[in-house]
Amino acid sequence: MPPLLAFIPLLPLIGFVVLSFFGRQMPKRAVAILGAGTICIAAILTIILGLSFLQTPPAGGAYDQLLWSWFSIGNLSVDIGLRADALTLVFIFIITFVGALIHIYSAFFMWHDDDYARFFASMNLFVCSMLLLVMADNLVLMYLGWEGVGLCSYLLIGFWYEVPSNCRAAIKAFLITRIGDTALLIGLFLLFKELGTLNISAILHLAPDHFTTGGSNIVLITILLLVGGMGKSAQLPLQTWLPDAMAGPSPVSALIHAATMVTAGVYLIARMHVLFQLSPVTMMIVAIIGALTLFVAGCSALAQTDIKRILAYSTISQIGYMFLALGVGAWSAAIFHFFTHAFFKALLFLAAGVIIEALHHEHNIFMMGGLRKRMPVVFVTFLAGAVALSALPLVSAGFFSKDAILWYSWSAANGNPLLWVMAMAGAFITALYTTRLMLVVFWGDVRTPVHEHPAQGMVIPLIVLAFLSITAGFIEWPHNMVHLSLFSDLVQKVLPETVLKPDLPSEWLFQLMAVFVTLAGIYLGYLLYYGKPGIRWQRSPGLSGMRDLLFSGFKFDQLYNFLFVKPFVFITRINKSDVIDRLYNGIAQAALKLNSWFAISQNGSLRLYIVGVLAGILFIITLQILL
Incomplete structure (x- = not known):
């Protein structure tokens, strides 16, 4: 059964590669069959895997499959390895089964879109990345899937990039989730520093003996992991990107921003539960x-x-x-x-x-x-x-x-x-x-x-x-x-x-x-809205302030704009003519000046060109006589 593991993320990866290179030349029906078909087959394989797990539980409670050694630097050795236990099976079932239904829906929903192949390529890449995130047996490979789903979220939120607001929503999601991703990456560095490994099973085994419950190191590490989860799962105070992410097509909202990617933080905390139990504060x-x-x-x-x-x-x-x-x-x-x-x-x-x-x-x-x-x-x-x-x-x-x-x-x-x-x-x-x-x-x-x-x-x-x-x-x-x-x-x-x-x-x-x-x-x-399309009570002047506060999501965007965006823009405007800029501008101005000097010789006058050639000949003859 373990060899079956690799095919589950491999199928959507194949769909992504084929659609990326040949999708524009393929008819839409073929794109739909390939894009949705790979996910449907992955869902079937997941169901087979789950039934096998329930009927004959594997030794150690998980299926493991080592594909190859990724890299080795000093004491850090990272493999491309997959692991499927009960927790993983729940997630990959949702990713593939719900993902298959959404892909089937998308085949009809997106039929009239000109970038039909690009949509399915991005969706397939997302499914592959999400599967890597939950099936990885080490945190480096998990982080690869973590960044992969972030990339696909950015691509699909701004899928209709002709509309500027869609692009802004995609950039907003990308930047805010970077905060969490950066914290998570620092947490991984600290984990490796403490335990000397990033293999998930090894971390969960070593952590109880290495860390003291409530110790400063484990508290810091778990808080960094938590911030990573907060960014991906749109939890306070990093939640402002998700409402704007609705700029993407509805199937994207259903798959990425409801059923799967936004629950990555839930998976991370559950997967690393041993660490969190050592930090009651966290x-x-x-x-x-x-x-x-x-x-x-x-x-x-x-x-x-x-x-x-x-x-x-x-x-x-x-x-x-x-x-x-x-x-x-x-x-x-x-x-x-x-x-x-x-x-x-x-x-x-x-x-x-x-x-x-x-x-x-x-x-x-x-x-x-x-x-x-x-x-x-x-x-x-x-x-x-x-x-x-x-x-x-x-x-x-x-x-x-x-x-x-x-x-x-x-x-x-x-x-x-x-x-x-x-x-x-x-x-x-x-x-x-x-x-x-x-x-x-x-x-x-x-x-x-x-x-x-x-x-x-x-x-x-x-x-x-x-x-x-x-x-x-x-x-x-x-x-x-x-x-x-x-x-x-x-x-x-x-x-x-x-x-x-x-x-x-x-x-x-x-x-x-x-x-x-x-x-x-x-x-x-029922009392407030049944048969009351005008909703007069909502228009009450006394409730307008509260309504505006709730409508704006408690004004978190305005707060962040005041605390971070405006100061940053102010500093950049002050610093727009710093030493580095002056150096680059000086090089550009010198090049323009030289160009203006040399341009004098290209004025279109034949007599001036002949005088120049003769002057050059006389100069060369003079040099030969003197030397």
Whole structure:
């Protein structure tokens, strides 16, 4: 079975190479078959690998495959090696399976685009990079995949580069994530300095004996790793790039900025959980960042009018839940929410893409309305994603995964009442803005007529994802309801069990409270938005300041512009004529002066040219006589 590992990232890599060199000469149908087909085959291989893992677990709990030695410098030796354990299998299943559905959808969604081959080449490169990130057996190879997905995010956010705002959004994402990437790289240097290796298994084995719990070295290293994860996963305060990343095509938003790349920080912390457990301070910081992010992003989603920006802030908020779970030590709960979130958030983005295309590229939800009867399939599938996002009790996957995080935010050893209150507030806000989104888009009067209906190839992925958004949660029920924990039993082979506080109140009480909060958010959304297209209360002058604050994402962009951008521009303007510039300008001016002198001899006068030739001849003869 290990030889199968290499083919999973190799197939999308082959697709990228072929499409990069020959895509423009290939017919669109061939591009679609190659681009989507390689991902579909990789998904099939992943399912085969997963079934084999479940039926006959490998020795050591993981499949390993060493391909070749990459480089060796001094004490650092890095291999191209792949490793697949239970945690890896969860991620590669989402990357390939959800990625295959999105590629199939993209084949129809992007059909009329002139750069059809470039789109699929970039998407295939992304899948290959993301697979390397989660399958690498060492942190150097993981970092290669980490940078690869960042590159592809930049390429695909600015895919329609003719629009200047798209280019600015791509540059913004690239620069902000560089902050996290730089911190991560420094953390890797420090890890190698301390342990003498960057092999993941070796690090997890050596760290408990090498580091002292709470020591300054391990705290610094884990904080640097955390900053790396915050950048990629758009967590406070590095979250501002993700809403602008919606400038890319909707399939990009679904795959990269909802289901996979933005959860790379979750994978990093979960994979290096042994290090984080040695730093309780960092664990608490992770939990606090997650709690603040889920609340701030949820509030921001309440005021957005662009359908994709609502989902973008929702993604930031839901990843905040994952960070909260990681911070309190609920490792399996965090990964389970990643698992369910990938289905329902990819579904919502793809369905939003269908709506936008059907309504003449309209993004404003208040210019939509009445789509329930005109696009019934999209309505039903979007509703499935919405109930999962809202965590509607017992009938959605989101309920089972989010309920576990709410419970552990109180009951885990690192949990506390304040974190639980923030998580509950986030659940209420999520239900509220999701209800707002559904009612404004699908109920009320028609404001923009439907221009075209989606192709069948776009509908099938929606139906599959809608089914999974409802049913995927049933593999992991709360233990006080039904003893069914297939997901936890698998993941906890890699990640430790969560330690609960002693003498806790009944879990039933907390589950009922979570259900009540969710239903209260849905009911409030119904009261505020059902049958009220004008939404008069939103136009209240007393609420305008709060609305503007939420709409701007708590003005983080303005803050960073004031603190960093303006001072930087001011300094560069002062320094634009420094010594180096003067040197270069002097060389250029000297060249221009010499040119003006020599240009005198090229004035077009034949008599002057003859005089010059004669003068030259006389000069040469004179030299010969004298010498």
